[in-house]
Amino acid sequence: MVGGVTAANENESMRLVGWIHRRRDLGGLVFWDLRDRSGLLQISLGPEWTESDSLSRAHRLGSETVVSVEGVVKLRPAGKRNPDLATGEVELQAVTVAVLNEARTPEIPVYLGPEDELPAEELRLRHRVLDLRRSELQDNLVLRHKLIMAARRELDALGFIEVETPILTKPTPEGARDFLVPSRVHKGQFYALPQSPQIYKQILMAAGFDRYFQIARCFRDEDLRADRQPEFTQIDVEASFVVPEDVFGWMERVIASMADVSDSVEAPTPFPRMTHAEAMERYGTDRPDLRCGLEIQDWTTALGGLEFGLLQSAVSGGGRIRGLLLQGGASLSRKQIEAIEAEAKEAGAPGLLWTKRSDDGGSGPLSRFMAEGDYEALGMAAGDLVLVAAGLDAVTSPSLAVTRLAAASQAKLKPTTECAWLWVTDFPMFDESDGVLTASHHPFVHVHPEDADLLDTDPARARAQSYDLVYNGVELGSGGIRNHDSNAQRKILRLLGLSDADIELKFGFLLRALESGAPPHGGMALGMDRIVMLFSGSKSLRDVVAFPKTTAARALFEEAPVHVSEQELAELGLRTLGAGEQHG
């Protein structure tokens, strides 16, 4: 490997293979930077030490050509060393050069100069083979490998065994749209690609594999984002006879072992725990970014008495007055506060009220309603800023969550830590919309032990025995304790509006597995791609996946999807609709 050659190898003869990364042709002398996965090494070619055939060949070879170079490692002349290169003390003086594969001129550069911009992402994806040669993407995929290996080692050490589950599975009636695969043998019938191995891993629990894991590929046919691909990888984990704390302990060890192979991430265990209700109250979101210490406060009592119709009507309408106190925030300009308000509005707030306190009173929209004692009631000192939202929690929580991060960013608050891990527990079982319940996580989560009765009386208020892992405000995984009792499972599916016939048709195989004597079990799944993205500091999932799809779910390098012939369709018992027929 070229990157490992050092002064210790002086005068050693060696044969090195790699790509011509960069050339410097001085006429008499030629210098190459030879590249392989390990790094770069300068090859020097000159008439005094290089055979003439090889030297003349060297003049015409272009970058990205694959060569084999035989020569002798030499210390570079004093003053000719390159401190920016790991191998910059030495060079390989080439004796002979053989061309292993001459490359056409690359469409996009592999080498980027210090002031060069990356090519357009479309071109990077179209010419992925070249883009993947760049050290940035190589490093990301190497890190991905190390993280997966660390997780595998740790789970293996904990007694988990890896089991593969089918890629051709049964369509799921709820959740994301399935990718469907037509059956040739059974015309008119379809498999689906798994959205996750959820049901299979529960069946494995019933089968007695009491600690299971899988680096599992999952597929969801939904529109994409920078942090969402149609196929993605989960570290899927499940175990029998567990309580949530067991899962937390194991997953903390997995995360800690991954942090060990990372240069940038730390994961001191145990991670803090917080209930969903507490997260919503203090941070307005179920995935709070705890790098920021700001917390939402309830000022319904403190400000509800002000002669301010907006506040009073919010409270009488069943809402609350909540907000954020920024110590020293009075130094923010009106423009900065407006920028914060713009983000709050984007998140659904009708507006944001604010007041600054100074030595000689206050300023801002709230100040003319406030007396000296009101500032005290908010805990404000001179120089502080308060941002307030009033209304129903369903509106103010998301906007205050955004306000909190926007304010921290505008005020340039120092993060309390660089790596903020958090368990959020006890999510609601259901989301309610117009009286219709949908599973807030998935329909297999067990109800919180304290809320079992609520399933009969007020299911919308029932909490689940579920949890998310949150890192710096990003959800990295979620899981829960499952229903191992088929009647409990049936009850939840009924609450979701499924008929008994539907339940049998769609989930009968799961229920029969539960009835066979399934142990209590639970687990979780970690989003592997997001973990690599955050651990590598990448801005897009596309930079941590070898062959990603575009936002239109297209593969530009190999060009998929494609039309197929009528013959192939006929063999599957399919025909395509003509233009205009699609929605008929």
Next chain:
RNA sequence: GGGGCUGUAGCUCAGUUGGUUAGAGUGCCGGUCUGUCACACCGGAGGUCGCGGGUUCGAGUCCCGUCAGCCCCGCCA
């Protein structure tokens, strides 16, 4: 499904109020060059201004449509 941004040489970009032959850097090709490391210097080739339509005496530039990429909303149990 909706909103926004972008699309000019292989690549990265500039292109004035709509005006005559569309430029730069880099890469590529040719030449000079024995210590370069973004080598330097000289010369050259290279353009369906994403595509289609419209307005205009005249469109890279204005208008409409469309395609592609990216970001966001919806969606993602």
